[in-house]
Amino acid sequence: MTTIKALTGSLEDYLEAIYHLLHQENKARVKDVADHLQVKKSSVTVALRALAKQKLINYAPYGEVTLTLLGEKTAEDVVRRHETLKEFFITVLDVDAKQAEDTACKMEHVLSKEMTDKFIQFMEFIDICPRTGQDWVEKFHNYCGEKHASGDCKGCLNEVKEKIRLLPSVKTKEETLCALSSLKPGEKAEVVKIQHKGTFRKRILEMGVTTGAVLMVERMAPLGDPVDIKIRGYHLSLRKEETKNILVKILR
Amino acid sequence: MTTIKALTGSLEDYLEAIYHLLHQENKARVKDVADHLQVKKSSVTVALRALAKQKLINYAPYGEVTLTLLGEKTAEDVVRRHETLKEFFITVLDVDAKQAEDTACKMEHVLSKEMTDKFIQFMEFIDICPRTGQDWVEKFHNYCGEKHASGDCKGCLNEVKEKIRLLPSVKTKEETLCALSSLKPGEKAEVVKIQHKGTFRKRILEMGVTTGAVLMVERMAPLGDPVDIKIRGYHLSLRKEETKNILVKILR
């Protein structure tokens, strides 16, 4: 039997904490988890037993805690929901970091994959659509903070006008294209062309690196290998070799 | 003592159900609440006791349930959060009604007033900003559903161009203005001028009807009295007399 019941929100939080501790400190001790979640150690012990019973972690009393493959997958899923909501709250709604973090961690447990994808697509669309982009988001933040004078709209329209005038680079496309390898951490770009063949190409597509997708470079090792990117809410690590043949269009 | 503890999510749901039943059916029986929330009647009895203890409802065994003033206020607050999230999910993210309803009702319990306001302002801004509006939202929905061809952006830009060409009606403002009383149910508008004086004006401003605010006409009685509007997430009922002297600019 052992019905694979959906995890409770509480257990998702424990799993998430373990995931972060393992990736940041290389160990997830009971005490660390307890501190992280602001609960007592005895509560953690109980939770660990529950997670172990569901085959999400490897655990025995006094033993060290590691994630199973299923646990790793499940944790990544929770983290994706968490980060998606948090990013929306901070970058779009302009909510302060702490509140965004707290609210995201409470809401993440009831956000379906479908809706997570919608949130991600929405943020992508804001970035991609020439009408909007980061400057439009900033307009919104000002709209929130201050009185909205009619003059703002007029000025704003002129900006879009200018944006449009500059944009018919649809023909002179080449100029705006560059290899993924040439991006700097923090930069966002739209995938335009994947110049890979066979299995390699297939693998990369499976990871979500498809034409039209928006990615952001998160980290880049000194020699540019590997390159950590975030795409569709997922974190990926690519070999330098793999990034050279992915052509992108830098956003903004 | 009787520390005024924050309501649990569960109790907020009971309160919300009672609120809706009282406003729609004029009575909130234990059975109705149970059906509404898909729980057993015995669970409702327990919840009613808890709500009564917190002075949110008037209740005695076998007696009828009514909301106290505090309960009414609190319920309105829950409903505002619920409707705000649901509206965002449906109108912006294009999530289907059922999932939007369910997710909103789970998330509403952890959404602060501040963040609720942000969501509302964001939807207002999409409506008000000449760059975006409903047509932009539709672009997003198409972007989600289908492959995003580059041609779309080009066409989209031409639309904005046209929008801008038509928009320098900033000077010929008068033409686009009209009295709130002349709107039809479902129409949205931005408040431009409130031609009221003294106490009346003050009262109306307190209710959230201020210059720049976006409102939507929800219902209008046969003779146009009263007019039910939604503004900043709040439902208001205005006398016909009061709507005549509120000048608005219809959106879209």
Place this chain on the structure above:
DNA sequence: CTCTTTTGTTAGATATATCTAACTTTAAGC
């Protein structure tokens, strides 16, 4: 005004998530 159905309550059970207090194991200091 009785009888029956519906509605509502109570008591007791189960499940989750937390805590405190007492105890056990492991790790550190010297």
Place this chain on the structure above:
DNA sequence: GCTTAAAGTTAGATATATCTAACAAAAGAG
């Protein structure tokens, strides 16, 4: 290597939210 300090576990308590089953009150039908 002992001895202490830190980390981890267990047992038992509390709180919330639900359920089932048995019972009580109110409403409806005739």
